Amino acid sequence: MNLFEMRSAYQVGKIPKQQYIEDMHRLHAALFDYVPFLRNTDIAEISITSEQIVMTIKESGIKIFCEPTDKRNIPIEILNLGAFEKDEFEMMKRLVREDFTVWDIGANVGWYSINLAKLFPQARLLAFEPIPSTYQQLLKNIALNQISNIKTYNFGFSNKADTLTFYFYPECSGNASSANLSGRDSVRTLSCPVKTVDAFAVESGYKVDFIKCDVEGAELFVFQGGIKTIEQQRPIIFTEMLRKWSAKFNYHPNQIIELLTKIGYRCFVLQGNKLIDFHLMDENTAETNFFFLHPSKHAALITALHSGAKAKSV
Numbered sequence: 001m002n003l004f005e006m007r008s009a010y011q012v013g014k015i016p017k018q019q020y021i022e023d024m025h026r027l028h029a030a031l032f033d034y035v036p037f038l039r040n041t042d043i044a045e046i047s048i049t050s051e052q053i054v055m056t057i058k059e060s061g062i063k064i065f066c067e068p069t070d071k072r073n074i075p076i077e078i079l080n081l082g083a084f085e086k087d088e089f090e091m092m093k094r095l096v097r098e099d100f101t102v103w104d105i106g107a108n109v110g111w112y113s114i115n116l117a118k119l120f121p122q123a124r125l126l127a128f129e130p131i132p133s134t135y136q137q138l139l140k141n142i143a144l145n146q147i148s149n150i151k152t153y154n155f156g157f158s159n160k161a162d163t164l165t166f167y168f169y170p171e172c173s174g175n176a177s178s179a180n181l182s183g184r185d186s187v188r189t190l191s192c193p194v195k196t197v198d199a200f201a202v203e204s205g206y207k208v209d210f211i212k213c214d215v216e217g218a219e220l221f222v223f224q225g226g227i228k229t230i231e232q233q234r235p236i237i238f239t240e241m242l243r244k245w246s247a248k249f250n251y252h253p254n255q256i257i258e259l260l261t262k263i264g265y266r267c268f269v270l271q272g273n274k275l276i277d278f279h280l281m282d283e284n285t286a287e288t289n290f291f292f293l294h295p296s297k298h299a300a301l302i303t304a305l306h307s308g309a310k311a312k313s314v
Helices: 003-011 017-040 074-081 086-095 111-119 132-144 197-204 219-224 227-233 243-249 254-261 299-305
Strands: 043-048 053-057 063-065 101-105 124-128 150-153 162-168 188-195 210-213 236-240 266-271 274-277 289-293 306-310
Touching: 003 017, 017 043, 043 074, 053 074, 063 132, 086 111, 086 210, 086 236, 086 266, 086 289, 086 299, 101 111, 111 124, 111 132, 111 150, 132 150, 188 197, 197 227, 210 219, 219 227, 219 236, 219 243, 219 254, 254 266, 274 299, 299 306
Parallel strands: 101 124, 101 210, 124 150, 210 236, 274 306
Antiparallel strands: 043 053, 053 063, 162 188, 236 289, 266 274, 266 289
16 A cells, blocks of 8 residues: 555554554655665755655755656656766866856756756856746746746747647656657657747847757757858757667768768767767767867867867767
């Protein structure tokens, strides 16, 4: 029996008081297991109230709501795996500056936006999330952390303005995409607007110094729709590229590398705290997160952060 069933059984006299206390103690024991369990994770604290669960991150002190149905919500991911893209964020901290405007495309619940906004309070963060329920979680997390330098938008980006069908999995909000990635029975479909980066840059007047793009396979279309802005403003780009997801959209991640190298960018992957050149993805490539820097605009950063080594998969 779970907590509620146990209490109900006791209240209607099906379980004697002493047995109820013993049985409930066994259920409550899981709370105490978390004390040593947290020591090897980046979670500092789990707060349980009558309304919600919130987890606090050790180093940054940011707080993130836990969605009860989401098995891979970021704080749960950290609880399970110890950390979340820690090396990538350490590199982002070395690349972003206080005067930057950062575009977080595929912001999800705000992990990157909130961390960067807190670390760089003078920077401007633009967080784009098309899924309405996830967008509401993003707003809650921003408010929870009392962040004032994030502007949010409830739409996505593609290579043309449109309204697209998105596939959303309540068990894994970060897996939402405009392709049915895993074909789960629990998939929900909904219509979400998308714009182009080029059109929004003109419409809003915002500059772009750094793009984080994680849109579950549709990254090529985001960059195609923003290629003029990227070529003109030459932002640093941090993007996910997965063969299994891009295949759902009938392209290969190498097309992203080709698109950006044509306008002068170099592609890098992480090796410890350094960047190493990456040229082509093949079946042996293990990396999923990539950085693109422009060798003229970002020359000093490349000199400081480049290891000179070659990626193992090249």
